[in-house]
Amino acid sequence: MAAVRAESSFIDLEESLAISIDLIEKTAGGCAELNAFPETFLPCYPELLGVAAGGTAHPLL
Structure with a gap:
């Protein structure tokens, strides 16, 4: 088993x-x-990154 501790691409x-x-x-x-x-x-994952709770656009995008 391997626990991955790495950075993904933003x-x-x-x-x-x-x-x-x-x-x-x-x-x-x-x-x-x-x-x-x-x-x-x-x-x-697990949801679209651009949608925050309540269906509003994420402020960073």
């Missing part, structure tokens, strides 16, 4: 996916069968 899903794939491949070389990433490592 609001860039494609780059964050590339980072996660790279980390998974590196830990697989160390025999890790499971990688645990933080819940928000991939941007826009």
Whole structure:
């Protein structure tokens, strides 16, 4: 098992996916069968990032 502690790319899903794939491949070389990433490592999960509670636009976007 590997607990991932790394930075993803801010609001860039494609780059964050590339980072996660790279980390998974590196830990697989160390025999890790499971990688645990933080819940928000991939941007826009679990809801659209631009929508805050109540359906209003997020002030940072």
